[in-house]
Amino acid sequence: MTTRVALNRWGVVAAGVTILICLGAAYAWGVFLLPIERQTGWSRATISFAVSVLLLVFSIFMAIGGLIEKKIGPRRTAGIGGVLVGGGWLLAAFAPTPLGLYVGYGVLAGMGTGLSYMPSIASGIAWFPDKKGLVTGIIVCGFGFGTAFLSPLITTLINAQGWRTAMIVCGIFFGLIITVAAQFLKTPAAAGAVKDSGMHREAALSPRQMLMTNSFRIMFVTYFISMIAGMMTIGHLIAFMSDKKYTALQGALALTLLSMFNGIGRIIGGYVADLWGGKKTLVLLFSAIGLAMGTLYHAESLPVIYALSAAIGLCFGGFLAVYPALTVEYFGQRDFSVNYGLIFIGYGSGCFAGPVLGGWVHDTTKSYLGAFSCAGMLALLASIVIHFFLKKPVATALKRQEER
Numbered sequence: 001m002t003t004r005v006a007l008n009r010w011g012v013v014a015a016g017v018t019i020l021i022c023l024g025a026a027y028a029w030g031v032f033l034l035p036i037e038r039q040t041g042w043s044r045a046t047i048s049f050a051v052s053v054l055l056l057v058f059s060i061f062m063a064i065g066g067l068i069e070k071k072i073g074p075r076r077t078a079g080i081g082g083v084l085v086g087g088g089w090l091l092a093a094f095a096p097t098p099l100g101l102y103v104g105y106g107v108l109a110g111m112g113t114g115l116s117y118m119p120s121i122a123s124g125i126a127w128f129p130d131k132k133g134l135v136t137g138i139i140v141c142g143f144g145f146g147t148a149f150l151s152p153l154i155t156t157l158i159n160a161q162g163w164r165t166a167m168i169v170c171g172i173f174f175g176l177i178i179t180v181a182a183q184f185l186k187t188p189a190a191a192g193a194v195k196d197s198g199m200h201r202e203a204a205l206s207p208r209q210m211l212m213t214n215s216f217r218i219m220f221v222t223y224f225i226s227m228i229a230g231m232m233t234i235g236h237l238i239a240f241m242s243d244k245k246y247t248a249l250q251g252a253l254a255l256t257l258l259s260m261f262n263g264i265g266r267i268i269g270g271y272v273a274d275l276w277g278g279k280k281t282l283v284l285l286f287s288a289i290g291l292a293m294g295t296l297y298h299a300e301s302l303p304v305i306y307a308l309s310a311a312i313g314l315c316f317g318g319f320l321a322v323y324p325a326l327t328v329e330y331f332g333q334r335d336f337s338v339n340y341g342l343i344f345i346g347y348g349s350g351c352f353a354g355p356v357l358g359g360w361v362h363d364t365t366k367s368y369l370g371a372f373s374c375a376g377m378l379a380l381l382a383s384i385v386i387h388f389f390l391k392k393p394v395a396t397a398l399k400r401q402e403e404r
Contacts, residue, residue: 008186009127013135015184016120017142019078022174023085023113024146026054029105031155035163046098052352053106054113059348061114063341066122070337074119078182081119084112086175093167114341116178117143121324122337123185132328133278137270137321144263144317204332205393210339213393215330220346222286222382223323227350228357229289229375230316233296234258235355237309240297240368250302254309261313269318270325278326279390285322286383289315294376297369323347330392 088109
């Protein structure tokens, strides 16, 4: 490998990490919750709905971004995403009603997040076909650590200048950084590192063919389950600990540990997937998060709660690295952007449903026992389904190759 090629591919990874750090501010929405409530009088549920809209729109536009990327390339696609992210934050800053938050932060920034997220991952995987899990983990780690890195800075800005000014600064900053970093995204063929010789024909399924496979259905549903477990914990961990009479600081520390291991889990999960394969890694992750969720409600010791929170975060992050790598492994690199975008809708649906289901079960039963237990059982069921039924669609891939 020449020095130029090495610099090209690591430059792509660095650009992807930079973009996802900015996009990771989506998980920092909680720092705006109380300041907006105090100034506007809007309810917390009303304000929180903005991030639910963003995550749902984000997942839908992953697939749309994949289609756009195929036509205009990763650089332009991610650049458009950066403009939408910046514009969405700016529009939300001037929102006179909750609808303005939903349209600006939820819809526009959500669209931009989907358009910028996918090219960052797809470009990195294309440069590292032998280390796709590890590279995916490194890139998506930026999304996880973005919250931990940006939340204190945004909070300081809110305290000094108010939430509207903070949103304006975030919109300008994120829009510029994403747009500039997008210019470094390129494919190996576009960079002249490889020749266009059908390098991705092996197991290359079109989106339509992928949708017809049991492999897609299993991956979609289990991705949905993984996010129900993870986001239910993220959304309700502090409230759960408050019910157990722990202090707000102790609850915040548990959530911080979960967030830290969320980022670490993305790298570890990707690395393990390269060694063991995506399927075995998913079985391990689902088994671990299922046991952790089933045990969490009954934990009485603070160190045990911290350990379980870290384990859930580790698994949650691991899923985000393994599913993209497994998509390439099962359905090929050529249509990865669209294929993974379709699978990623399972992620968005789970992110949307997890916190809502946790809150509904708690409001109905006055306890998190049912919510955590059901999420744990679903995760264990997912591990069994993956182990026995998830198969690489070799026959479909061979049929496509024969038709050429």
